[in-house]
Amino acid sequence: MESFPTLARRVEENRPGRIPLRGPGGEPVDFRRVLASHGVATLPPNRIDESVWTLDREGVHVAERRGAATVEPVGAVPVVRRMLNLDEDLSGFYAVAAQDPELAWVTAGAGRMLRSPTVFEDVVKTICTTNCAWSATVRMVGGLVEHIGGGAFPTPEAMAAADEDVYREVVRAGYRGAYLRSLAAGAAEGAVDLEALLDPELGDDEVSARLLALPGIGPYAAAHVMMLVGRYSLLILDSWTRPQYARVNGRKASDRTIVRRFRRYGPYAGLAFWLYLTREWVPED
DNA sequence: CGTCCAGGTCTAC
DNA sequence: GGTAGACCTGGACGC
Numbered sequence: 001m002e003s004f005p006t007l008a009r010r011v012e013e014n015r016p017g018r019i020p021l022r023g024p025g026g027e028p029v030d031f032r033r034v035l036a037s038h039g040v041a042t043l044p045p046n047r048i049d050e051s052v053w054t055l056d057r058e059g060v061h062v063a064e065r066r067g068a069a070t071v072e073p074v075g076a077v078p079v080v081r082r083m084l085n086l087d088e089d090l091s092g093f094y095a096v097a098a099q100d101p102e103l104a105w106v107t108a109g110a111g112r113m114l115r116s117p118t119v120f121e122d123v124v125k126t127i128c129t130t131n132c133a134w135s136a137t138v139r140m141v142g143g144l145v146e147h148i149g150g151g152a153f154p155t156p157e158a159m160a161a162a163d164e165d166v167y168r169e170v171v172r173a174g175y176r177g178a179y180l181r182s183l184a185a186g187a188a189e190g191a192v193d194l195e196a197l198l199d200p201e202l203g204d205d206e207v208s209a210r211l212l213a214l215p216g217i218g219p220y221a222a223a224h225v226m227m228l229v230g231r232y233s234l235l236i237l238d239s240w241t242r243p244q245y246a247r248v249n250g251r252k253a254s255d256r257t258i259v260r261r262f263r264r265y266g267p268y269a270g271l272a273f274w275l276y277l278t279r280e281w282v283p284e285d
Numbered sequence: 286c287g288t289c290c291a292g293g294t295c296t297a298c
Numbered sequence: 299g300g301t302a303g304a305c306c307t308g309g310a311c312g313c
Contacts, residue, residue: 039292131293136307174306179294218294240292289311298302 017071019081021064021109025091030109031064034084036281038274040125040228041114043138044145045153055083055114058152085112088230093268100264106275113228113274119194120187121153122228127179127216129224136172143171144180159184179216186214197229204233204267223270232271235259244277 021029035041035048035055042048047056055062060076062069062084071080081087094107116122128140147170148154148162160181167177186192192214197207207229211222223234235241237255246252253261258273265272 126292129292131291131305132307133291133309135309136291139307168306172307175294175304176306216294220293224292236292238292239290242292244292286313287311288313289309291307291309293305295304296302298300 017074017077017080018065019069019071019077019084019086021067021069021086023091023112024087024089027089027091027094027107028109029084029086029112030282031069031084032282033110034112034114036278037113038227038278039134040122040129040224043125043128043141045149045151046114079117083115083117085115085230088112093232093265093271096265096268097272100272103272103276105279106272110275111271115228116153118153119197119225119229120156120184123183123194123211123214123217123221123225124159124180126221126224126228127176127183128173130176130216130218130221132174140171140173140176143173147171154184156184156187160188176216182215197225204231207231208234227270227274232268233266235262235270235273241273241277245273248277248279 021031023029032050032053035053036050045057048054049056053064059073060080061072062080064070069080069084071077090111093111097103097106116125124144125137125141128144129137132140144154144159145151147166148158154162162181164177164181167173167180171177171180173180183192187194196202197210204226207226208222208231211217211225212219217225220236220238223236226232226234227236235255235258237258242255245258259269262269262273262276
């Protein structure tokens with residue numbers, strides 16, 4: 001006869017995992033705003049359905065129910081916690097944002113950028129956004145997932161082992177192919193430790209320097225990856241954010257002016273800038 | 286058809 | 299420190 005505690009545990013484990021949508025400081029977490037936090041979040045193998053607000057990926061299903069994220073299977077709870085960035089305390093950011101009439105709304109739970117399960121994946125995807133239209137980014141990442149990862153996001157080992165022809169003829173990554181293979185080889189051999197970029201002991205300048213040392217990562221890509229690993233001191237200034245700022249702001253501004261406007265946010269300047277740009281992305285109910 | 290450029294980066298001055 | 303050109307790809311545009 002099975003003991004009661006064991007049975008109770010089994011019953012509990014068979015229920016979908018539930019993750020309360022609260023940050024470490026008790027801050028609210030807007031689940032929809034995490035799913036719709038940035039464009040890279042929508043790339044394969046992620047599948048985000050904004051009509052019902054669900055996230056599916058590699059057999060994992062995430063939805064929102066009664067103030068919690070529900071996760072199936074339950075074993076995927078740790079990776080989902082990471083993807084939703086639920087362990088970062090944003091209360092310090094909210095304290096500053098509350099004083100800014102343009103951004104006070106974020107304190108309702110905005111600011112968590114959807115992360116990939118590995119930093120490697122976010123770096124690869126970011127490289128695939130450089131110097132090309134969004135449609136090309138979708139094609140390249142789709143090619144990596146389908147033809148190298150077999151439907152999942154490819155491991156560094158698989159990407160390093162893939163032939164150059166695959167990058168040229170299937171992924172159609174163009175000159176980025178060499179960057180991607182080189183990055184993957186470094187990650188596979190352990191020469192580059194991308195997970196270390198999550199180390200809170202590192203300063204933003206150190207994280208930035210390590211990213212800029214990677215093949216194919218320049219100022220834009222470094223700032224983008226940094227936002228995804230919780231480093232917000234740099235603003236993402238590129239061909240999308242500049243005109244988007246002009247649209248939201250009502251008139252154009254130089255990079256210097258933009259940087260000044262968000263200077264009050266200190267280490268959260270990049271996050272404040274991004275949220276300002278994307279404030280219309282998730283309509284209120 | 287050619288030119289431009291999109292969520293830039295690299296190298297060479 | 300700063301700038302000029304080259305760079306894969308493939309839509310969007312002008313001619």
